[in-house]
Amino acid sequence: MKSHRRRFMLDFGSTVLGTTAAAVLRPRTVLAAAEVVTVGIIGCGGQGQGLAKRFKSTPNVRVGSVCDVDKSNRDKAQAATGAPAAVEDLRRVLDDRSIDAVVIATPDHWHTPAAILAMEAGKHVYLEKPCCQNFREGLMLCEVARRTKKVFQHGTQFRSDPTAQAVIAALRTGIIGEVLMSKAWNVQRRNSIGHEQPTSVPAGVNYDLWVGPAEFVPFQSNRFHYNWRWWHNFGSGDMGNDGVHELDVARWGLGVESLPNTASGVGGKYYFDDDQQFPDTMTVAFEYTSGPMNTVRRTLIYEQRLWSTNYPSNVDSGVEFYGTKGKIFLSKRGKLELLGERNERLEFPVKPAEGGMTHYQDFVQAILDGHTPKGDVQTAFHSAALSHLGNLVVRLGRSIKLDPLTMTVINDTEAENQLGRNYRAGHWAIPHAEKL
Secondary structure, three states: OOOOOOOOOOOOOOOOOOOOHHHHHOOOOOOOOOOOEEEEEEOOOHHHHHHHHHHHOOOOEEEEEEEOOEHHHHHHHHHHHOOOEEEOOHHHHHHOOOOOEEEEOOOHHHHHHHHHHHHHOOOEEEEOOOOOOOHHHHHHHHHHHHHHOOOEEEOOHHHHOHHHHHHHHHHHOOEOEOEEEEEEEEEOEOOOOOOOOOOOOOOOEOHHHHHOOEOOOOOOHHHOOOHHHHOOOOOOHHHHHOHHHHHHHHHHHHOOOOOOOEEEEEEEOOOOOOOOOOOOEEEEEEEEEEOHHHOEEEEEEEEEEOEOOOOHHHOOEEEEEEEOOEEEEEOOOOOEEEEOOOOOEEOOOOOOOOOOOOHHHHHHHHHHHOOOOOOOHHHHHHHHHHHHHHHHHHHHOOOEEEEOOOOEEOOOHHHHHOOOOOEOOOOOOOOOOOOO
């Protein structure tokens, strides 16, 4: 696909964090018992089935429909939720006027197309991470969300974690001084997907619908369920899979509310000899600049090793914040550490609140009261874009410069042309946006 340079600015208002831990940790009012939001689950693989169960157990939610191109998946989801409808084609969910919102847990290549179709159909959207399979689709997603004014929640659920909220609030009060750098890592031992050849499509699977607007390729077992993540046509690698969670928190704590000015990185397939197309090893750095003459500078570093169990701080995923007066280490695995200027261990001054809203309740409440959910579309794009930019610079083997205001690459036509992807000609789900 030949891409053209586009100028595009987002005009969303930012969600502002409170200046004290108490302000961040105060639970919101719960929903009135009589209010019910009916949701449709689109994509019922492992993550989708998990989300279906979570939403079913969320107060004030009714699961009205489940959808998957694989009959075995949708049968399992229907049995688990008691949904009255189980359909193969997501258009049937979008046509159903009883559905208020959709929960999208498809493969990545369907994320933005399905979300755009849903918002255009008047549905609110809970979208699994990453919110877009590529950078340019993220721009489309933001424009449609702004125009349709539908509630959007990104599946970066650590935004609703009380410990994470307490840490971010403490960083804003200067607990470790001025935060100049954050570091995120994704270290784990993945399995090889081997070398396979195309085969016949399994019974009960509508493979044409599964491929959707992506370029059509024959069915192959190691680029179908779960392993689609490691193919350029369908996924976004592990930086967009697991890594986006840590990237989101690292960016949040660093206090940057835009795209970076520079992205650079090295890596590749150091370990696996298989069909995977994304790197198993990456070190990527993003620099953010602001202020007069761009004198205010911040750096976010991401490390990925998919062949190791020698975890930093003994956790497979985590984030560190480095300030002028200390350091904080935080992991979604429940670990938290505060160090002073000389590495002395300090007690964290705020006890994270118990209870409060889950990420799923936050989404439902936002539908009913109009507040901005924690994983709103702008927040989602600014974090997911880091995974796409990181994959891009490693693939290109060079750094790129960006203009955060126009959302474009500076003086690099090859990089600009790789911000999107190719589509299947004439497909009904090819995403678009009015202002792009």
